[in-house]
Amino acid sequence: MLVFVIPLKSPQASNSWEHVSKLFERSIKSVCNQTSTDFHAVVVCNEKPKIEFTHPNITYITVDFPSANEKFLINQRHTDKGRKLLKGLIYAQEFSPTHTMAVDADDCVSKNLAAFIKQYPHHHGWFINKGYKYQEGSKHIYRKRSNFYKMCGTCNILRYDLNNFPEKAEYNRGYGYYKYYIDHGKVKDTLAKQGQPIKPLPFAGAVYILETGEHLFYDSTRLGFSIFNRQLLNESIREEFGLYNLYSNPKLFVNA
Template sequence: MLVFVIPLKSPQVSRSWERVTKLFERCIKSVCNQTSPNFRVVVVCHEKPKIAFTHPHITYLKVNFPPANETNPVAQGNTDKGRKILKGLIYAERFYPTHTMAVDADDCVSKKLAEFVNRNSNSNGWFINRGYKYQEGSQYIYLKRSNFYKMCGTSNILRYDLNNIPEQAEYNRGYGYYKYYIDHEQVRNILKSNFNAIKPLPFAGAVYVLETGEHLFYDSKRLKFNIFNRRLLRKSIINEFGLYNLSSSVLTTF
């Protein structure tokens, strides 16, 4: 059983809650489009978004700790995200997961993930080495051939016990307490040093959506595209990742 954990920012700190909601609805549709029914989704939020999409495998877990503030937007935002991921991971235990995956609420994932995890349930887990970059509204998508996990938070699938969940979780701690859940690019090396190495996922596992206007950390280098990695956003990619144009409520092909 694979449990996806999606931390959703609060309306109070969103530049556009309407935009956040649209991005999240596309994300959750993508996550729930798995080819195997053996998955669950835990969405951790301050306020449940108003979307038309529903699915019996989704649980909305509302939190009551204060949302991030504008004192230090990146640090505060990461702390809020870390708190929500930890909360979701603890809640996920009731589903008896073999593995969990944190998913950023504006990204899309392959529909093959749950089926792959079910077939390899004894594995330590995987990091997404190969994935896609997508600039919102484009008719093209770009293949990131390696090191995808270093740029995108939707990148690690871990055996449940390797999440290093504390015996008594504390939610009033700062950024450092949650670094393991937030610093996605470090997880691979940490687990390797502890003799629990995870493997590269053998297929492109996620789409990192750029220029949403809601990222905590913006790095202009992530927008650099290699024309040799450019692909038309064809129906096969749209169907696998659920990546439709946000200006439309239906899948769009090019």
Template sequence: MLVFVIPLKSAKVSNSWERVTQLFERCIKSVCNQTSPNFHVIVVCHEKPKIEFTHSHITYLTVDFSPPNETNPVAKGDTDKGRKILKGLIYAQQFSPTHTMAIDADDCVSKKLAQFIQQHPDSDGWVINKGYKYQEGSKYVYIKRRNFYKMCGSCNIIRYDLNYLPESAEYNRGYGYYRYYIDHGKVRDILENKGKAIKSLPFPGAVYILDTGENLFDNSKRLKFNIFNRKLLNQSVKDEFGLYNLQQSQNICQV
């Protein structure tokens, strides 16, 4: 079984909780659109978002540790993300996962992931080397042909034991304690140094959503797109990744 872990930022540190909720709802719909029922989703949050979408494979895990404060908000936010991923990974044990995948709460993923993992239960894992970039409202997606995992946090599918979870997890530590769960671009090299060479996923696995106004890091510099990597956001892409325009969806709901 593949267990997805989604760390959701707190309403107290969001620029717009409404926007965060919209992005998250699209993300969770995408994750739950798997072609195989052999998956579960753990959402780790301070406040449970109010969305209409429900699914029997979702667990909301609320935490009581303090959200980030305004002093060095990026570092604090990163640590908060690491705490939540660790919390979710430990909680995932009860579902007996073969693999886990951390998902940023605004990204979308391929509906083929759970089925693929089900077919390779003993593999050490995969990195998403190839994926898509998308700017909200665009008619296009842009293929990132390599090193997608160095750009987007929704990128590592790891055999459960290779998460190297601490025997007694602590949630009041600093950034360094959670680094393995945060530094997504370094996981492949870390595992390779341990003799666990995880592979590249053989298909585009995720869509990196850019410039939402709620990204932990400013990724607007990654909006420079190569026209030769451009692909129309057609129905096939929408169906596989559950990707839809939030503004259009909001307008439809208001009609």
């Protein structure tokens, strides 16, 4: 089983909690649109978002990690994300996962992930090398042909034992304690040095959503857009990734 772990920021750390909730709702719908039912989603949050969407494969874990000034201090934001990832990844063992995948709460993922992972229960894991970049509301989407994993946190699928858990998890530590879970672009090389290499996923695995106003790391001002990588956002891509316009009335058919 593949377990998705989604850390969600607090209302206090959000520029707009309503907008964050809409972004999350699209993301969790995308996660739950898997073609295989052999998956679960663990969402770690300070406060459960007010959304209408429900699914039997979602578990919410509410935590009381401090969030004061989190909106303004980048190290606190990093630490908050790392704590929540570690909490969710450890909790994921309740579902006997073969693999886990950290998912940023505003990104979308391919509906084919769970079915693909189910075929390879003993594989070390995969990193997403190919994916898409999308600016909210655009009629176009941009292909990222390589190194997707370096720019987007929704990128690593790891066999559960390769999550490098501390012997006793602590949630009151600083940024450095959680670096393995936050520095997504370095996981591939770290595991290779440990003799546990992961492979590139053989298909585009995720969509990195830009210009949300809520990013922890990069935004479109830091990422170039080449016209040679641009294509119309067609129904096939929308359906595979559950990518709809946030402020319209989407028709997304979710496999329950």
